Amino acid sequence: MxxxxxxxxxxxxxxxxxxxxxxxxxxxxxxxxxxxxxxxxxxxxxxxxxxxxxxxxxxVPGDSACEVIFGTCKTDTLSCSGIYSSVSAREAAQNLISCGVQSGKISSSYTLSGHRDVGTTACPGTSLYNEIQTWDNYSST
Structure with missing residues (x-):
């Protein structure tokens, strides 16, 4: 060579x-x-x-601050799907949002919408839909 x-x-x-x-x-x-x-x-x-x-x-290793409030996000999706029939599951969803805001992954001025707000659907169920309308930052648009 x-x-x-x-x-x-x-x-x-x-x-x-x-x-x-x-x-x-x-x-x-x-x-x-x-x-x-x-x-x-x-x-x-x-x-x-x-x-x-x-x-x-x-x-990136799990964030201990997030783990304290019920979990570590292991995906990079923008949705959270599942069956949310218990109070603890709904609290976990709210805690996940709070964790995202605290860690800077979600803007503090985010808008929360149910998918009934953007299209006709039979999900996520009347009681959950009624509840998320009472959560911080909810907007139907």
């Missing part, structure tokens, strides 16, 4: 290594670890902080 080819190969390998190491800095600065998002994560996955393919995301 010629010296020029060897140097080119080294530079390419160094570039790939540097993009992985330096491309993960934003994640590690949050205390997270870049990994494939099919692996288990003790907290939420955050996109855009790791080098590599879109499936390589930052696993």
């Amino acid at each position: 010629t010296q020029t080819k060897l140097i080119q190969t080294f530079v390419v390998c160094l570039g790939i290594w540097a993009s992985h190491v330096y491309g993960d800095t934003q994640c590690t600065n949050l205390g997270g670890t870049c990994q494939t998002d099919t692996n288990a994560c003790s907290g939420p996955y955050v996109s855009g902080l790791c080098s590599g393919p879109a499936s390589r995301r930052c696993c």
Whole structure:
């Protein structure tokens, strides 16, 4: 192998290594670890902080402040679906919203709407729909 080819190969390998190491800095600065998002994560996955393919995301450890008020968010979805028949489940939903506001993940001026407000549906049920209309920041528009 010629010296020029060897140097080119080294530079390419160094570039790939540097993009992985330096491309993960934003994640590690949050205390997270870049990994494939099919692996288990003790907290939420955050996109855009790791080098590599879109499936390589930052696993940020669970927030202890959130755990104190019933849970750790483990997804990056914008919905919370399920059957909320008990008081504790509804309180957990409100606590999750409070946690998001306190941690800066949800704006303090957020608007809460039931999906009946944006389209015709038979869910989430009359009693839950009536209740969320009494929650902070509820708006029918």
